[in-house]
Amino acid sequence: MKLELTKRIEQIALDLTSQLSVLDTPDEILIAEKVYSIMSEMKYFKAHPENLYFVPVKGDKLGRKSVVAIVNGEKKPSDKTVVMIGHIDTVGISDYGPLAEYANQPLVLTEKFKEIELPAQVKKDLESGEYLFGRGIFDMKSGDAIIMALMEMISDDIENFEGNLIYGAVCDEEGNSGGMLNVVPELCRLQDEKKYDYLALLDTDYMTEEYEGDENKYVYVGTVGKLMPTFFVVGKETHVGESFKGIDPNQIAAEITRRINLNPEFSDVAEGEVTLPPVTLKQRDLKPEYSVQIAKTAVVFFNYATHCSTPDQVLDKMVKAGQECFQNVVDMLNERYEKFCEMAHRPFHKLPWEARTMTYHQLCEVVKAEVGEEFDAKVQAYAEELAKDETIDARDRNTHLVEFVHGMWSDKNPVLIVYFSQPYYPHIYIKGDEPKEKALLDAVADAVDTTKTDYKLVYKKFFPYISDLSYGAAPREDGIIEAFMENMPGYGTVYNLPMKEMQRLNLPVLDIGSFGKDAHKFTERIEKKYTFEVAPELVYKTVMNLLK
Numbered sequence: 001m002k003l004e005l006t007k008r009i010e011q012i013a014l015d016l017t018s019q020l021s022v023l024d025t026p027d028e029i030l031i032a033e034k035v036y037s038i039m040s041e042m043k044y045f046k047a048h049p050e051n052l053y054f055v056p057v058k059g060d061k062l063g064r065k066s067v068v069a070i071v072n073g074e075k076k077p078s079d080k081t082v083v084m085i086g087h088i089d090t091v092g093i094s095d096y097g098p099l100a101e102y103a104n105q106p107l108v109l110t111e112k113f114k115e116i117e118l119p120a121q122v123k124k125d126l127e128s129g130e131y132l133f134g135r136g137i138f139d140m141k142s143g144d145a146i147i148m149a150l151m152e153m154i155s156d157d158i159e160n161f162e163g164n165l166i167y168g169a170v171c172d173e174e175g176n177s178g179g180m181l182n183v184v185p186e187l188c189r190l191q192d193e194k195k196y197d198y199l200a201l202l203d204t205d206y207m208t209e210e211y212e213g214d215e216n217k218y219v220y221v222g223t224v225g226k227l228m229p230t231f232f233v234v235g236k237e238t239h240v241g242e243s244f245k246g247i248d249p250n251q252i253a254a255e256i257t258r259r260i261n262l263n264p265e266f267s268d269v270a271e272g273e274v275t276l277p278p279v280t281l282k283q284r285d286l287k288p289e290y291s292v293q294i295a296k297t298a299v300v301f302f303n304y305a306t307h308c309s310t311p312d313q314v315l316d317k318m319v320k321a322g323q324e325c326f327q328n329v330v331d332m333l334n335e336r337y338e339k340f341c342e343m344a345h346r347p348f349h350k351l352p353w354e355a356r357t358m359t360y361h362q363l364c365e366v367v368k369a370e371v372g373e374e375f376d377a378k379v380q381a382y383a384e385e386l387a388k389d390e391t392i393d394a395r396d397r398n399t400h401l402v403e404f405v406h407g408m409w410s411d412k413n414p415v416l417i418v419y420f421s422q423p424y425y426p427h428i429y430i431k432g433d434e435p436k437e438k439a440l441l442d443a444v445a446d447a448v449d450t451t452k453t454d455y456k457l458v459y460k461k462f463f464p465y466i467s468d469l470s471y472g473a474a475p476r477e478d479g480i481i482e483a484f485m486e487n488m489p490g491y492g493t494v495y496n497l498p499m500k501e502m503q504r505l506n507l508p509v510l511d512i513g514s515f516g517k518d519a520h521k522f523t524e525r526i527e528k529k530y531t532f533e534v535a536p537e538l539v540y541k542t543v544m545n546l547l548k
């Protein structure tokens with residue numbers, strides 16, 4: 001890449017980093033304004049100010065906004081369009097401790113680090129002079145700088161450029177993706193108005209070692225997804241003095257964790273690439289107070305990464321595993337009770353528990369059959385009430401709805417209810433059987449093959465970190481999204497995705513990022529040479545290949 005461009009990317013990266021933009025603070029607005037102001041100084045946007053504008057996050061308390069910038073080539077009319085995104089928010093800065101005031105000044109911070117004790121690898125990188133430190137410089141303001149500088153370079157010579165580029169600088173990525181979720185409908189609107197033919201969605205979020213000492217530099221086509229399957233366990237309460245008369249939901253929850261947690265049986269494998277197995281993000285009973293009565297209900301949920309399993313398939317697997325766990329607990333309790341009766345010289349009668357598991361949707365059906373037509377209105381009213389209450393964690397809204405629906409049911413016997421908690425990030429698997437997918441795979445392969453560098457470039461399927469890329473598409477096959485919506489309590493009210501727009505965009509996605517280490521740590525840093533020279537070349541070539 002030309003030296004000028006390399007320098008310009010570094011300059012923009014430092015400029016963006018100088019404006020703090022911690023998630024959920026008013027600084028997120030200032031960084032959007034900074035991006036806007038840098039872009040508005042470019043020759044092209046001076047001539048076409050209408051192609052640069054803000055997209056607000058609807059209903060956002062802070063009034064956050066994303067920036068959209070559009071470049072239309074003038075060589076020949078073309079509908080071919082590449083969409084690029086980069087998030088402009090970062091995580092907080094308290095991890096910098098006494099150096100927090102320098103977190104946004106990479107040049108100063110890198111000097112200050114020379115005066116303190118650091119882990120050996122960090123020290124080595126620092127002393128090499130090849131790295132720059134700072135909050136957000138790696139995740140992902142250098143990535144934004146790559147897109148911005150390339151758009152500037154391309155649009156400076158707009159008469160010789162054929163095709164269109166759209167850049168979405170999005171806020172709230174480290175939070176609830178409010179930026180991207182509002183940019184997605186805007187992309188659909190633009191498509192209607194300008195008849196753009198979107199070829200791909202390219203993110204320049206960071207890339208790092210996959211294991212210690214990993215020499216590869218990766219380009220990822222497609223992205224991992226995430227679901228949060230959740231178990232609501234209804235046991236039978238009892239006094240501790242009569243403990244065998246109850247069934248402890250904690251015991252069932254514990255069995256579910258034992259069965260599913262970090263179990264590779266639930267890993268998704270696609271083209272040899274394996275997701276990390278599910279991991280619990282919460283397991284607790286829902287008894288608010290201390291008493292000598294055992295708990296009645298418990299909840300356990302998992303972070304479940306996907307490469308190919310759809311929500312309906314994950315739900316099936318979870319229902320099966322849950323039923324197995326419930327049965328295990330019933331069997332074990334009978335064994336233990338029999339032994340206890342023997343020791344205490346009492347007659348043994350089999351415990352009355354029957355293992356049963358159902359989905360939230362199935363629960364709604366049986367309860368609706370009992371309650372009648374007003375069921376839907378009641379659930380809706382409660383969902384609206386929950387949505388308004390800002391003191392409740394988003395996931396608890398889903399759980400409260402399950403509790404509410406179960407509370408209307410006359411059947412109070414133990415049961416396991418399986419549903420999804422928010423959020424949902426669809427995976428995007430680029431197989432290459434559709435023309436756009438094939439074109440993307442070819443474009444990336446060519447970019448990687450023709451880039452001369454000492455780095456070992458590798459292109460892989462599935463960007464391994466949860467990101468806004470997931471919102472570039474959604475499953476379109478019948479029943480999949482319905483299974484998800486029906487089984488996320490309060491979907492549409494306590495949680496919402498622009499699902500129709502995502503399905504319509506149906507974009508193949510990829511990530512070509514800056515290289516560095518320690519995202520979300522105070523030692524966050526980029527390696528300058530790869531980030532400012534190699535990654536931009538890969539992005540540029542991929543974009544040009546796509547538009548060819």
Ligand SMILES: [Zn+2]
Binds near residue numbers: 087139140206
């Ligand atoms: Zn990021």
